[in-house]
Amino acid sequence: MQTAKRLERIQPSFIRDILSAASESNILSLAGGLPASDHFPLALMANPMAQLAHDPTLFQYGETQGYGPLLSHLKEHYSISEMHRMLICSGSQQGLDLIARAFLNPGEGVAMEAPGYPGALQVFALSGGMIHSVAQNVNGPDIAMLETLFASKKVKMFYAVPDFHNPTGVSWTLEIRQKVATLCRQYDIALVEDAPYRELRFTGDHLPMVSSFCPERALVLRSFSKIATPGIRLGMLSAPAQWLSALLKVKQAADLHSGVPMQSLLLSLLSNPEFPSYIKRLCQCYGERYQALANALESYLGGAFEFASVQGGMFIWLRIPGGDPLDIAKRALSKGVAVVPGNAFYHDDFLPSEAALRLNFSHACPSTLREAVRRLATLLV
Ligand SMILES: Cc1ncc(COP(=O)(O)O)c(C=O)c1O
Numbered sequence: 187m188q189t190a191k192r193l194e195r196i197q198p199s200f201i202r203d204i205l206s207a208a209s210e211s212n213i214l215s216l217a218g219g220l221p222a223s224d225h226f227p228l229a230l231m232a233n234p235m236a237q238l239a240h241d242p243t244l245f246q247y248g249e250t251q252g253y254g255p256l257l258s259h260l261k262e263h264y265s266i267s268e269m270h271r272m273l274i275c276s277g278s279q280q281g282l283d284l285i286a287r288a289f290l291n292p293g294e295g296v297a298m299e300a301p302g303y304p305g306a307l308q309v310f311a312l313s314g315g316m317i318h319s320v321a322q323n324v325n326g327p328d329i330a331m332l333e334t335l336f337a338s339k340k341v342k343m344f345y346a347v348p349d350f351h352n353p354t355g356v357s358w359t360l361e362i363r364q365k366v367a368t369l370c371r372q373y374d375i376a377l378v379e380d381a382p383y384r385e386l387r388f389t390g391d392h393l394p395m396v397s398s399f400c401p402e403r404a405l406v407l408r409s410f411s412k413i414a415t416p417g418i419r420l421g422m423l424s425a426p427a428q429w430l431s432a433l434l435k436v437k438q439a440a441d442l443h444s445g446v447p448m449q450s451l452l453l454s455l456l457s458n459p460e461f462p463s464y465i466k467r468l469c470q471c472y473g474e475r476y477q478a479l480a481n482a483l484e485s486y487l488g489g490a491f492e493f494a495s496v497q498g499g500m501f502i503w504l505r506i507p508g509g510d511p512l513d514i515a516k517r518a519l520s521k522g523v524a525v526v527p528g529n530a531f532y533h534d535d536f537l538p539s540e541a542a543l544r545l546n547f548s549h550a551c552p553s554t555l556r557e558a559v560r561r562l563a564t565l566l567v
Pocket of ligand 1: 219277278279303305347382410422444
C-alpha cells in the first residue's frame with residue numbers, strides 16, 4: 187500500500203538510527219535525551235504502584251480531559267491561569283500533536299527557533315504546516331528576525347522552548363521573554379510554550395514563563411517525563427478555555443484518554459511530601475554531571491571547540507570548527523561513542539551557520555561522560 191503523501195515531508199530520523207546503534211553494549215551514549223534511570227523516583231512510587239491493584243475504578247474508561255484529582259492538583263501546583271483549562275496528554279509530544287491537528291491547516295505558518303526540537307519539526311511537517319525558522323542567539327530567538335517574520339509571513343503560531351532548550355540548552359532572558367510575548371500580542375500570534383526541562387534548573391535564577399506575559403494566546407505544554415519517568419507517558423497541556431473543546435475533540439479521536447492508573451500514580455508521586463527534595467537531588471545530580479562533561483570537554487578538546495554554559499536541562503551544544511557533523515557522529519560510533527549531529531535539528535529551509543553536536547549529560551555518570559569525551563577527542567583533535 188502506498189503511504190500517505192504527508193509522510194513524504196518527514197525526514198528520516200538521524201536520532202533514531204544513532205540511538206539504535208547507541209544501545210549496543212560497547213557504545214557510550216551522549217546521544218539520547220534520556221533522564222537518569224539510576225535516579226528514577228521508583229522508591230516513592232512503589233507503594234502507590236502496589237495500591238493500584240486494589241482500585242478497579244482506575245482501570246475503567248476515564249475522562250478525555252484527564253483524571254479529576256490529578257487535574258485539581260496540577261491547577262494548584264502550577265498556579266494555572268484562571269483563563270486556562272487543562273488536558274492530560276500521553277506525553278507532551280502528544281500535546282504538541284493535538285495542537286497542530288486542532289489548529290494548523292495545511293500551508294499555515296508555524297515559527298520556531300533553529301536549531302529546534304526534531305519532534306516538533308516532525309509534528310508540524312506531518313500536519314502540513316509551513317515551518318519558518320528563526321535563528322537562535324545566546325539569549326533566545328533573534329528578535330529582529332522574529333518580528334520581520336511575523337510582519338511579512340502568515341504565521342499562526344510560534345513554538346518555543348524557552349527553558350533549557352533542546353538541543354542548545356539556551357534559556358531565554360527575561361527581556362526576550364517579555365519581547366516575544368509583546369510581539370505575539372502585536373501580531374496576533376499564538377504562543378506554544380513547551381517546558382519539559384523547566385524544573386531541571388541546577389543554577390541561576392528561576393524566570394517567569396513567557397506564557398505568563400500573554401496567557402490569553404498561550405498554549406503551554408508540561409512534561410512529566412523528566413521529573414517522574416518517561417515510561418508513564420504523561421504530559422499536560424493548558425490553553426485558553428475557548429480552545430479546549432477543539433483539543434478535546436482531537437484527543438478523543440486519538441486515544442479517548444490517557445491511562446488512568448498512571449495518572450493516579452503520578453498524582454501520588456507529585457503529592458508525596460518527599461517529592462520536592464527528590465527534585466532538588468535530581469537537579470544536583472544533573473549539575474554534577476553537567477560539570478563533569480564541561481570539564482572533560484575543556485581538558486580533552488581545548489579552546490577550538492566552544493560551548494555555552496547552561497543552567498539546567500540535559501544538553502550541551504558543542505560547536506565544532508570544521509567538518510561535517512553527520513560524518514563525525516558516524517565515525518564517533520566506530521570509536522564507541524554516540525552523539526547527535528547538529529543537522530538533525532534544522533528544517534530544510536534553514537542553512538545552519540555553525541557545525542555542532544548535541545551532547546547529553548543527564549543519563550551517564552561522570553566517569554562515563556569523561557571516558558566518552560576522551561574517545562571523542564581521539565577523533566576530533
Ligand atoms: C523540547 C521537547 N518537547 C517535548 C518532548 C517530549 O516529551 P514527552 O516525553 O513529554 O512526550 C521532548 C522530549 O525530549 C522535548 O525535548
